[in-house]
Amino acid sequence: MDQDRNQPVYVGFWMFNFLLIGLNHRTAKLDFRQLASFNAIQVPDGLKQLSGRPGIIESMIISTCNRVEILSNVDHRADAVDSIETFLAEFSNVSRSELQTKLYRYSNDQAIRHVFRVASSLDSMILGESQILGQIKNCYSMAVDTHTVGTYLNGLLQAAFRAAKRVRSETSIGEYSVSVSSAAVELIRKIFGDLRKKSILIVGAGKMGETTLRHLADTGTQAIYVTNRSPEAARHLAERSNGMAVPFSDFHQWLARVDIVVTSTGASDTLIDRSVVERLMTEKKNKSMVFIDISVPRNIDPAVGNIDNVFCYDIDDLGTVVEANLHERLKAASIAEKIVDQEVQAFCTKLKTLEVAPVVMQVQGRIEEICQAELQRCLRKIGPQEPKQVQELEMMVSRIAGKLSHPLVMQLRNGQDSLNQSAMMDLIKRLFKTRDPEHKKLT
């Protein structure tokens, strides 16, 4: 599989010619990406402008915060490259030569692979993040609404969605949290499993605490208590998160009612120490408790974690989880790459049959046509015959036609060597004077 990756896969030179030109977080800095990026209103206009330009048959714009890409099916590569680059340069108001330093170009199988990898989140800034697929679906539906995609881009995008879905379901690439607050939730879930019957006390109404609280609340926790030195902020956060504000002065007495404690205050002293938690555990009959301390300096004595059935994590521990998770994502990504390879192969094979089928039909038709014409001419020359003899002659002619076309068809269908096959295809097309069907301009 890995060896195949860099080898061009034969996709044909006739009905489709995929071209992808774009830039992403690797090739361009944020301020540059901002210039080039399209918003939801600009995309349809851009697509309309683009579709009228030379060389382009189908097109769509993929624009997210980390990438701007134009994916198109073109009938003349050089023209299309010119059109797209000019279009991007005009749109983003930068000189074409400057733009070119940031752009990458992929055609045919590389373009297919790139789209598959992007959709599967293998090309994302944060590997495996889950939003990219939705963003691409969104871009695709905008292109569908603007009528700038046709059979081939439709096929390509559907195949990309399938590849992305397989990557999601067959690898664990998206399972690992890579932000501190979601890592905290993941850790808590490794202890409590289902959080629906668990209650939380959050000490401190800061930004970080709120993010963590929101992640926790998403899991459907039972009750949320909020406390803060300034009761005002506590009340606001409690309102926002459907919780209850409790006074800071005696928050210790609320500890016994909860299973999860998150501290995130600016206090420079320890708010919860070992002896408090030891008493607490007797009161709670040794039911497990988790303390998450995301404040710096720490608000919870780390020795709390030494008590049986008590788990205590500080910001560094959460960092370790994130690191370990990123590592796991990398491992899952290597499996994902193999899945993408398989899907690219499958899609290319499908394209190949799509392309070969009309040629096969035309070759067969042409041979049949010649044979029939000769038969009719012969019949006219020799005058009226017995129906049985005519039938015999007709059968002979169609057998000849079949025997002539068979090896050609087999060669077209089963050709393994991509270079020879394209030459063969050209030769056969020239010999039998088959016509290229007209490209439908999509407007």
Added chain:
Amino acid sequence: MDWFLFITIIFYVLGLFHSLIGFFKKRQLFVKIAIALFAIGFVSHTLFLISLGLQRGHFPITNLPEALCVFAWCISLSFMVATFRYKINALGAFILPLVSALTIISELIWEENHSIPPLLKSGWIYFHASVAFLAYAAFFFTFVSGLLYLIQEKKLKEKKFHFLYFRLPSLQVCDELMWRSLYVGFISMSLTIISGAFWAQQAWGRFWSWDPKETASLITWGIYFILINYRLSNKWRGRRAAYISIVGFVSILCTFGINWGLHTYL
């Protein structure tokens, strides 16, 4: 009829293989395939036991290979129940090796036409032996989930977020599986001892004769009894309970292994 056993073994081993891949590679797909394969094996296993019973004209539990086969079936049954109830991906990798090994050993030492010792010709044997094996199977689950709990708890306490941390279930799930299986095992074991006593009264004329297996099972029962008591009084939770469940399992192994005295036939 051996066909069924053969098919059973093949599917169990295939299931084991897939669940190990699923565990090491952490691929959900393989875990699902493993469960499907194992389920087919389980159906075939059930059919095998039914056909064997019909052929022999009695519940097939009267010699060692048969007993191992029934024991494997009890564990399989518990595994299917636990899988559908808790959906623990890692469980198969820990349970299926034993199930596969038991069925393979049973096949290897298979004896045909084993006649039942006259002493065992009693209705009590079927009940006594069945609940005994159910108890063994349940306690095996208690042991495995206790072990998983201890490993996961150690990882969480030591803050080592590596291989096993990602693969083992949450502490809550381990704990729940441990207690549920403990209750099932304890009830089954109590029934085993009671039914054994009645049967002994019938066969040997006394309820209790302090034969080694009887004594060992009483000790095991005692260990689990203490554990349940402490659990109900909320004193022991988590790690300490998990340790005791492992001690209990060692005791179970002794009970299972002691086959002299009056229990010479098993």
